[in-house]
Amino acid sequence: MARITYRELSRPKGFFVGLMTLHAVVIAAGLAAFYYMEHNGHIVTGMTNQVVWGTPHVFAVFLVVAASGALNVASISSVFARLTYKPFARVSGLLAVSLLIGGLAVLVLDLGRPERLTVAMTTYNFKSIFAWNIYLYTGFIVIVAAYLWTMMARTAGRYNKVAAYTAFAWRLILTTGTGSIFGFLVAREAYDTALLAPLFIAGSFAYGLAFTVLVLITMCRSLGEALMSEEAVQKFRNLLTIFVLAVVYFTAVMHLTKLYGTKNHGVEAFLLVDGGIYPVLFWGVQIVLGSLIPLLILNFTAFGRTRNGLSLASILVLIGGLAQMYVIIIGGQAWPLQLFPGMEVSSSFGDGAIAAYTPSLPEVLLGFAGVSIAMLITGLALMVLRFLPGEAVEAAQAGG
Amino acid sequence: MSNCSSSCTCGTPEPDERPVDAARRSFLKTAATAGAVALAPGVTLYVVGGPAEARAPDQPVDPKKRWGMLVDVSKCTEDCSACVTACRTENGLGALDDPKIDAQWIRKVEVNDPATGYSRSLPVMCQHCAEPPCVDVCPTGASFKRDDGIVLVDKHICIGCRYCMMACPYKARSFVHEPLSDQKPYAPRGKGTVESCTLCVHKVDAGELPACVTACATEGNGALVFGDLNDPESDISRRLKAYPTRQIRADLDVDPGVHYQGL
Numbered sequence: 001m002a003r004i005t006y007r008e009l010s011r012p013k014g015f016f017v018g019l020m021t022l023h024a025v026v027i028a029a030g031l032a033a034f035y036y037m038e039h040n041g042h043i044v045t046g047m048t049n050q051v052v053w054g055t056p057h058v059f060a061v062f063l064v065v066a067a068s069g070a071l072n073v074a075s076i077s078s079v080f081a082r083l084t085y086k087p088f089a090r091v092s093g094l095l096a097v098s099l100l101i102g103g104l105a106v107l108v109l110d111l112g113r114p115e116r117l118t119v120a121m122t123t124y125n126f127k128s129i130f131a132w133n134i135y136l137y138t139g140f141i142v143i144v145a146a147y148l149w150t151m152m153a154r155t156a157g158r159y160n161k162v163a164a165y166t167a168f169a170w171r172l173i174l175t176t177g178t179g180s181i182f183g184f185l186v187a188r189e190a191y192d193t194a195l196l197a198p199l200f201i202a203g204s205f206a207y208g209l210a211f212t213v214l215v216l217i218t219m220c221r222s223l224g225e226a227l228m229s230e231e232a233v234q235k236f237r238n239l240l241t242i243f244v245l246a247v248v249y250f251t252a253v254m255h256l257t258k259l260y261g262t263k264n265h266g267v268e269a270f271l272l273v274d275g276g277i278y279p280v281l282f283w284g285v286q287i288v289l290g291s292l293i294p295l296l297i298l299n300f301t302a303f304g305r306t307r308n309g310l311s312l313a314s315i316l317v318l319i320g321g322l323a324q325m326y327v328i329i330i331g332g333q334a335w336p337l338q339l340f341p342g343m344e345v346s347s348s349f350g351d352g353a354i355a356a357y358t359p360s361l362p363e364v365l366l367g368f369a370g371v372s373i374a375m376l377i378t379g380l381a382l383m384v385l386r387f388l389p390g391e392a393v394e395a396a397q398a399g400g
Numbered sequence: 401m402s403n404c405s406s407s408c409t410c411g412t413p414e415p416d417e418r419p420v421d422a423a424r425r426s427f428l429k430t431a432a433t434a435g436a437v438a439l440a441p442g443v444t445l446y447v448v449g450g451p452a453e454a455r456a457p458d459q460p461v462d463p464k465k466r467w468g469m470l471v472d473v474s475k476c477t478e479d480c481s482a483c484v485t486a487c488r489t490e491n492g493l494g495a496l497d498d499p500k501i502d503a504q505w506i507r508k509v510e511v512n513d514p515a516t517g518y519s520r521s522l523p524v525m526c527q528h529c530a531e532p533p534c535v536d537v538c539p540t541g542a543s544f545k546r547d548d549g550i551v552l553v554d555k556h557i558c559i560g561c562r563y564c565m566m567a568c569p570y571k572a573r574s575f576v577h578e579p580l581s582d583q584k585p586y587a588p589r590g591k592g593t594v595e596s597c598t599l600c601v602h603k604v605d606a607g608e609l610p611a612c613v614t615a616c617a618t619e620g621n622g623a624l625v626f627g628d629l630n631d632p633e634s635d636i637s638r639r640l641k642a643y644p645t646r647q648i649r650a651d652l653d654v655d656p657g658v659h660y661q662g663l
Binding site (some may be wrong): 038 | 514524538
């Protein structure tokens with residue numbers, strides 16, 4: 001079996017430079033939005049005392065979830081010994097770290113007191129799943145960095161298996177922790193379910209792979225289509241199909257479980273039928289646009305077997321993922337807390353009423369800046385270190 | 401057992417005199433409170449021998465106490481919001497006239513049974529749970545419960561993540577969305593931090609009643625009773641023993657310190 005060589009993007013072309021410039025502009029806009037929100041307070045956002053986590057959280061959780069899933073390709077090659085994926089393992093690990101940094105940046109910049117990040121890093125309440133997540137996130141970055149080191153440094157190769165297994169286990173625990181942030185909220189009807197953890201894991205597989213595929217296909221524009229073989233395209237196509245089906249499955253099970261109990265009929269009707277924007281996002285964007293159409297494209301059209309088809313499906317999966325997070329995070333808060341189950345309640349504080357929420361421009365800019373931070377880190381890293389597979393890829397894949 | 405002098409602070413009661421003293425103290429408390437309410441309506445109510453004994457700032461909180469409140473819903477009327485107004489005034493809660501953003505440490509909630517038409521109006525505030533979910537989820541420990549049961553936010557280490565607001569079953573917490581000025585020195589607030597009812601901890605520590613309780617007694621209908629849930633002789637404990645009461649969302653087993661009678 002031929003040895004795989006790796007390369008950096010030494011002479012970026014206009015398309016790549018343009019893309020990086022665009023991400024830099026979005027980041028600048030996001031930082032300006034952060035300054036505006038930090039200076040004036042959250043009063044300039046769409047967030048309220050009813051919807052306390054807004055659009056920034058939608059992006060942040062989406063990116064954090066996608067980050068762990070981006071490690072899929074590396075895990076499949078190292079842990080499950082599928083050599084077809086090995087040429088892309090480094091990019092996979094890089095994306096896992098950069099997406100996590102992008103997500104965490106949004107999370108931190110949306111804090112009421114972001115300047116107290118040091119407090120969050122030094123003062124812990126270990127009964128809080130949030131505090132555990134701080135360890136899970138920083139630990140993930142350290143472990144994946146070590147994993148990358150074992151892949152890239154000639155002398156560290158013997159630690160590769162250990163690092164691969166540790167990273168694989170850690171990413172599952174990490175996404176379980178992210179899902180549990182919501183799953184542990186016992187008083188909120190839309191949450192309060194252990195199924196959110198596996199749902200988030202399934203989501204991470206799909207979104208992480210979609211990001212990986214899009215980055216690789218984008219790099220093909222700069223380095224030629226040989227970067228990703230036809231066999232790899234078909235493998236990614238099949239993998240994305242399975243992951244999207246897994247998300248649909250866990251989503252269906254979660255809602256069916258909720259629907260079985262009469263007490264949850266109100267919140268389920270709100271999210272799935274008569275809740276305004278939320279059923280539209282759920283059925284129209286998450287299920288149809290973000291799940292069924294990609295599944296149709298990938299499996300029932302000739303277009304789906306092409307790189308463009310795979311790209312379009314990946315983009316739709318990511319849009320569906322954002323919609324899913326919006327419905328879970330914002331929709332779950334818009335439904336009022338039931339202080340007196342079975343009673344009609346009202347107050348000047350929104351008790352018993354559906355909460356209104358409209359994303360503000362600064363929130364949206366900050367959210368997209370998170371995506372751009374991840375992509376800019378990835379792009380810059382691809383330019384300076386050998387993350388991308390080189391010419392010997394085809395030979396290596398023949399052995400996979 | 402050694403005989404303690406009257407000035408001793410060891411806490412050991414003189415056994416022979418305890419029941420008499422307790423009864424006498426209880427009577428004096430009630431009489432003094434009633435007298436103050438009757439004689440000085442509208443004036444800040446200082447509790448003479450009230451439910452709390454003043455605590456010096458350098459003295460630790462008494463873990464034997466658990467402060468709580470009883471709301472007699474049958475006395476609370478829909479047109480009265482004296483407790484809400486008093487809370488705002490006492491704690492310097494400015495109004496932006498935006499109910500979605502304004503901090504509300506206590507609010508009046510109208511509850512209607514759609515099956516029977518039975519309706520009630522009652523105040524809801526931080527329930528000062530024995531097992532507070534807000535404290536469980538706070539990543540930095542900024543949300544904490546004092547040894548005497550009062551749940552507070554340490555404004556110095558609150559990072560404004562709002563996870564406590566997501567976790568609170570009672571929607572009792574508010575986020576400070578805007579820059580603040582003219583704060584009360586005893587009730588510090590901060591843009592970007594979370595806050596909620598403190599049970600007027602500054603007043604309780606000084607041996608006074610929370611502002612809402614005082615206002616309810618002087619301007620309202622006397623629907624609020626404040627006291628030590630751990631003291632079987634306290635007015636609140638006696639009423640909890642004598643009448644059926646309930647806690648909001650008791651099914652969650654967080655053991656709120658606020659009880660409702662007649663709901």
